[in-house]
Amino acid sequence: MKKKMKKNLAMAPIAPEQTRKKFKLLAKQAAGCRLCPALADQPAILSSANGNLNAKFVFVAEAPGRFGAGRTGIPLHGDKSGDNFETLLKHIGLTRAEVFITNAALCNPLEKGNNRKPKTSEIKNCSSFLKETLTLIGPQVVVTLGSVGLQALNLILETRYQLKENVAQPITTPGFTLFPLYHPSPRVTNWMRPLTQQKKDFKKIPQRFTDGKISKSRIITIA
């Protein structure tokens, strides 16, 4: 599957060499990062397999999962969350080759061998990698998947958006449109936000751009 993914990404527009060099350096720094003591032995999932450095859409989820990115090295790929995400992406006509996917915490947080939510301190530690990634890519839309992804963006933007209040609402920020959505994990699709509703949410992701900006009629500004 990894080989197939690389082939798809190779078909995407190539980012400027300078951007690719800087991203490579960032990925190297993440690979050597030991800031979070509990995650020091886990690999940081940040590489060319995360997606397109020219992407207009960046998706920010929670953290690599044990059977997903923690195993495959590809964010939101290889487990049920990944399957749901791929269904949702396909539903709106986007491919992985057109987007970039990353996480609030780049390393897989585990407790007794099972996935756990990253701690606030871990999200904070990793926010510099997320901020640098967003600066390098310069996306038009940042879609957060779940409350942890939104928490990471709140840290960077110094805002307090809440998933329940702001779900599927485009929010203007100085650099991009923030679009909070629920996480596609089975826990969420079974108990909080069914996949059918998430399909409707994904359809609302702003996709019309005029002169490099998103059509204003599709954006609401939240003070």
Ligand code: SF4
């Ligand atoms: S989660 Fe981020 S900050 Fe923490 S060790 Fe991994 S790469 Fe470093």
